[in-house]
Amino acid sequence: MEERAGLKIRVFGDPVLRKRAGLVKEVDSGCRNILSHMAQLMYEASGIGLAAPQVGINQAMIVVDAGSGLYKLINPKITAREGRQALEEGCLSVPGVCIKVNRAMRVVVEALDENSKAIKIDAEGLFACVLQHEIDHLKGKLIVDYASFLDKLKIKNKLSKLEKRVKDEVPKSETESCKLQL
Numbered sequence: 004m005e006e007r008a009g010l011k012i013r014v015f016g017d018p019v020l021r022k023r024a025g026l027v028k029e030v031d032s033g034c035r036n037i038l039s040h041m042a043q044l045m046y047e048a049s050g051i052g053l054a055a056p057q058v059g060i061n062q063a064m065i066v067v068d069a070g071s072g073l074y075k076l077i078n079p080k081i082t083a084r085e086g087r088q089a090l091e092e093g094c095l096s097v098p099g100v101c102i103k104v105n106r107a108m109r110v111v112v113e114a115l116d117e118n119s120k121a122i123k124i125d126a127e128g129l130f131a132c133v134l135q136h137e138i139d140h141l142k143g144k145l146i147v148d149y150a151s152f153l154d155k156l157k158i159k160n161k162l163s164k165l166e167k168r169v170k171d172e173v174p175k176s177e178t179e180s181c182k183l184q185l
């Protein structure tokens with residue numbers, strides 16, 4: 004994958020993925036730049052969401068496009084949640100791993116847009132799932148943290164290879180089995 008402005012998708016084992024992202028104090032052209040690079044990387048990787056820590060930036064910014072257009076959100080916060088759903092989620096930072104994650108079916112997210120305007124999003128289903136996944140990234144939380152006992156056994160080797168940066172020959176069919184890449 005081509006690197007843009009030095010940004011590239013970080014992989015499991017990179018400590019930046021486990022840090023809590025700091026709040027953005029001022030929405031400036033630097034933020035807008037990062038958000039547009041993030042959106043490009045997300046689309047190039049056929050993802051539907053990406054959080055700034057995934058590109059090595061420890062700030063509370065996410066991009067999401069779950070089919071209803073591109074959202075660039077700064078300092079996003081879940082202010083209400085309702086219902087339950089469990090989708091099989093993949094993560095661009097944990098390639099080849101697919102985990103069923105219990106999440107709220109509906110969430111209200113408050114954030115700033117790239118013009119520093121306060122916005123409120125009422126999301127459900129897939130969109131709500133992606134928002135929760137990306138906001139987890141801002142807290143240093145990954146899908147592997149939701150793994151069941153059985154999942155943990157299944158992904159143990161994969162995770163240690165990712166951590167050791169061992170190039171794994173994951174069968175194409177296995178990576179493609181997880182449609183949601185976030």
Ligand code: ZN
Nearest residue numbers: 094095096185
């Ligand atoms: Zn992810």
